[in-house]
Amino acid sequence: MKSESNIWNDIFAEQKRYNSLALSEIKNYDKFFIYSIIANSTAIEGSTLTEEDAQLLFDEDIVAKGKPMTAHLMNLDLKAAYEYASAEATKKRNVTADFLKHLNALVMKNTGGVYNVSVGVFDSAKGDYRLCSVRAGFGGKSYMDFQKVPDKTDDLCREINNRMDTDDLKSIYNLSFDAHFDLVTIHPWIDGNGRTSRLLMNYIQLYHGVVPTKVHIEDRAEYIEALIDSREKESIAPFRYFMAQQHLKTLRKEIDDYSKSQKQTNVFTMLI
Secondary structure (H helix, E strand, C coil): CCCHHHHHHHHHHHHHHHHHHHHHHCCCHHHHHHHHHHHHHHHHHCCCCCHHHHHHHHHHHCCCCCHHHHHHHHHHHHHHEEEEEECCCCCCCCCCCHHHHHHHHHHHHCCCCCCECCEEEEEECCCCCCCCCCEECCCCCCCCCCCHHHHHHHHHHHHHHHHCCCCCCHHHHHHHHHHHHHHHHCCCCCCEEEEEHHHHHHCCCCCCEECCCCCHHHHHHHHHHHHHHHHHHCCCCHHHHHHHHHHHHHHHHHHHHHHHHHHHHHHHHHHH
């Protein structure tokens, strides 16, 4: 396994290659890049829509035949959440509890609902914090007591805002990875925590104008293992390292896909 310094050297090198291609200047590149992030994020939570399915849904309003409506709604909701977050990132909006609640409300708009529990009622479609205990999967450990959620979330927002004033690339990404880990560990909501935490990560990246990180669906098991490993070791290092690997993979895939498309274009031009 590479050391942390080695993987960041690789990221810096690939970032230079990525920047030299000026991919964001290609028509609709940024839009389709975000579509890919959305499709992968929902797939991690059980959506069966592929990236191609999501693109057809978003741009042509075509549903994927034989796939659940819930999967379509998950993707449409997350798209709306990303559009809102992207707009707010250009305004350099601070991260607050209300902002996070609104992100989660958008994420859960069409798949959430009202919960009646012993201590009260909350609506997961409106970004309400959970008023009950939740576990990390079947037989998993319980997340923190719901009564601690408001204060812990406020603490997280303060920490994020205190660290936002930086132009150092590694610091930006580590802040985004830490925020991702901390929010999903607090687990403020009954559902949508993973999608909202990955969206927060990308919001911090968009705020700073750097390339958003994608968590690739094929690496879902390793992603969960990294989260568990960091929690059990009480160290952010395993999760930071995994996310750095994911970001390096994202950069290399984008560069490789562009190179392949250019070769195909050149071949097509020669045949005309």
